[in-house]
Amino acid sequence: MKPTILMAPRMPARLVERLQERYVLLGPMERSTPDALPEGAEAAQALLTMGSLKTDAALIDALPKLGLISCYGTGIEGVDRACAKARGIRLCNAADANATSVAEFAMGLLLASARQIGAAERFVRAGRWQGNSIERMANVPGLAGRKLGIYGLGAIGARIASRAAAFDMTIGYHNRSQRPELPYLYHDSLLGLASWADMLIVAVRASIETRHAINAQVLRALGPEGHLINISRGIAVDEEALCEALETKLIAGAALDVYEHEPQVPDRLKVLENVVLTPHIAANAESAQLAQQDLLVGNLEAYFAGKPLLSPVAL
Structure with missing residues (x-):
């Protein structure tokens, strides 16, 4: 049975296709809040988000099976790291991919x-x-x-x-x-x-x-x-x-x-x-986007295989 993962923002179509092959993919969410969670979100084991979005204690607590928060870019500022640490949730980002x-x-x-x-x-x-x-x-x-x-x-x-x-x-x-x-x-x-x-x-x-x-x-x-x-x-x-x-x-x-x-x-x-x-496009080189997507997929694979994350962030 495929693991369930939740996508908070809309992700690139190529990445979505790759994720749908391996996981039950929920989202995107209209907003990053508990009241906007899609049906079945309580089963989500991983949350895909971005540092600019709020991943606060309320959202984290609304996902009882959550074990991994993966930020698509390098930013992690929106993540309540203290809450994630207290729950034993792991965090990763795009490291230097972009x-x-x-x-x-x-x-x-x-x-x-x-x-x-x-x-x-x-x-x-x-x-x-x-x-x-x-x-x-x-x-x-x-x-x-x-x-x-x-x-x-x-x-x-x-x-x-x-x-x-x-x-x-x-x-x-x-x-x-x-x-x-x-x-x-x-x-x-x-x-x-x-x-x-x-x-x-x-x-x-x-x-x-x-x-x-x-x-x-x-x-x-x-x-x-x-x-x-x-x-x-x-x-x-x-x-x-x-x-x-x-x-x-x-x-x-x-x-x-x-x-x-x-x-x-x-x-x-x-x-x-x-x-x-300019409209926040510094990371929009094709090579950078493909590298970020590969790293996100690699982190998910490592997590569900019980292996070390490729780009972990200390909590």
Whole structure:
């Protein structure tokens, strides 16, 4: 008899087909709450979810046979880990399966913001380009020789650093702990990193400790030529403070792939010319998605076979 698993968000069709071959697959759920559980959910032994969705004690307690929570991406911030630990439930995520894709996209956003690629495209589309002797866009600093600060030097942050080094940038970082095996300049505070950096990329894991870590003080330290890039989680940035900083030119620009209340994007951001906005697609490279799906399937197979998980998360 096939084990029963529950899918909270809608998953990719290719993955759903694979799961249906091996399991009784329930879901997706309209919302991640006990009252939205489908019929038969009490038999679910594994829950497939995402870090951005709430998997709280109420939902966990409504699933009496639950033994595994598997997050499709790397984020785990929505999971009540204390409740899961108390129940003996195991947790896994996508580990570094999408790290290369996200790092690539981070560099794209950095270029788009610092080199004003979006503004340049709008300039051309509006018919304003009449040749450099008539009207041209202002010169901007390039990346070579500039100082890039990376907040969070994990799997994604380290890949960003290696790519930025190829652009002849100087790399500094702030992390929960120093990584002496890597040749980058460690800063023992985020504020110190922002003061040092010309450009700041947020690649930190979402948590209570990192909520609104990028605040008005950090943005002020980044300065009027600074650019902020966020490819981690929207809650790491105080959006009100960021809007104020962009509107008053406290910083030069920003590029965001994530937002505090997705899919809502503040109207104040939408009207600004000095911000690049994308819809949480940094991990959307085909290679990354296939790797995440393979890892999710592998973790399920390991769990039901009584073997160690491929990418366990400590509780």
